[in-house]
Amino acid sequence: LTGAQDGSVRMFEWTRPQQLVCFQQAGNARVTRMYFNAQGNKCGVADGEGFLSIWQVNQTTSNPKPYLSWQCHSKTTSDFAFITSSSLVATSGQSNDNRNVCLWDTLVSSSNSLIHAFTCHDHGATVLQYAPKHQLLISGGRKGCICIFDIRQRQILFTFQAHESAVKALALDPSEDYFVTGSAE
Numbered sequence: 282l283t284g285a286q287d288g289s290v291r292m293f294e295w296t297r298p299q300q301l302v303c304f305q306q307a308g309n310a311r312v313t314r315m316y317f318n319a320q321g322n323k324c325g326v327a328d329g330e331g332f333l334s335i336w337q338v339n340q341t342t343s344n345p346k347p348y349l350s351w352q353c354h355s356k357t358t359s360d361f362a363f364i365t366s367s368s369l370v371a372t373s374g375q376s377n378d379n380r381n382v383c384l385w386d387t388l389v390s391s392s393n394s395l396i397h398a399f400t401c402h403d404h405g406a407t408v409l410q411y412a413p414k415h416q417l418l419i420s421g422g423r424k425g426c427i428c429i430f431d432i433r434q435r436q437i438l439f440t441f442q443a444h445e446s447a448v449k450a451l452a453l454d455p456s457e458d459y460f461v462t463g464s465a466e
Contacts, residue, residue, distance in 0.1 A: 282315050282317065284326060285307070285311075285312060286311045287309075287311070288305060288307055288309025288312060288328065289309070290304040290305040291304065292304065292324070302340055302345065303343060303344055304336050304345060304347070310328040310332065311328060312327070313327045313328055313357065313359050314327040314358075314359065314360045314361060315327070316361070316362070316363065318367040319366075319367070320367065321338065322337065322338050322339060323335055323338060324336055325363065327353075327372070329357050331357055331358050331374060332350060333349075333351065333358050333361055333370065333372055333385075334347035335347055335349040335370075335387065349387055349391075353372040353374060353383055354375055354380075354381065354383070355378075356374065356375040356405065357374050357405070358372050358373075359405065359406065359408065360372070360374075360408050360409040362418070364384075364411055364413075365413075367387070371384050371409060371432070372385065373402075373407065373408065373409040373420050378400070379400045379402070380398035381401055381405050381420075382402070382409065382420050382430065383396075383398045384432060397435045399430060399437060401420070401437060401440070402420065402423065402424070402426060403422070403423075403424060404424055405422065406420045406428075407422060407447050407448055407449060408420065408421040408449065408450060408451045409421075410452070410453050412453055412457045412460075414457045416431065416432050417429055417430060417431060417432065419453070419460055420451075421443070421447075421448025421450075421462060423448075424446075424447070425442055425445050425448060426440060426442055426448075427439075427440070427443045427448065427462060428440045443464070446465040446466040447464060448463070448464050449464055450463035451463075
């Protein structure tokens with residue numbers, strides 16, 4: 282799966298020189314993050330205008346429409362994570378009201394899909410990591426702060442300053458004992 286500054290999103294197969302599917306043509310907002318869900322049957326694309334779009338991967342048309350597309354953040358959606366069986370999605374980004382980490386239910390109408398919004402990360406959240414064993418979200422912000430959320434209780438557990446500049450990367454070890462952060466500095 283490839284995404285570009287021009288907003289185009291294309292899917293390729295290792296053994297074929299041509300694209301299999303063009304999910305999104307050029308001319309849209311820049312792609313900020315893309316993932317497949319754990320089952321590999323859906324892909325999601327976040328963009329610089331605050332939208333998250335999700336497609337079924339097994340499309341037979343060359344230019345399929347997303348089955349779900351909604352504006353998660355008022356400025357930008359920088360990252361997201363599929364939670365559980367992909368019906369729950371967490372997003373990070375920047376919103377005017379500082380609700381910069383959100384939980385969404387993809388099975389209800391878009392007007393009711395916001396489950397919870399966390400007010401955190403002045404100037405926006407840049408990255409997000411889901412820890413399934415512990416049911417935690419870890420987010421990094423533009424000002425170097427890390428927040429850890431319990432998604433079952435929908436509350437912030439910890440907040441601490443990890444860097445002096447924007448957190449650009451989060452990685453979680455498979456046993457979920459440790460996580461690592463990387464910053465713009």
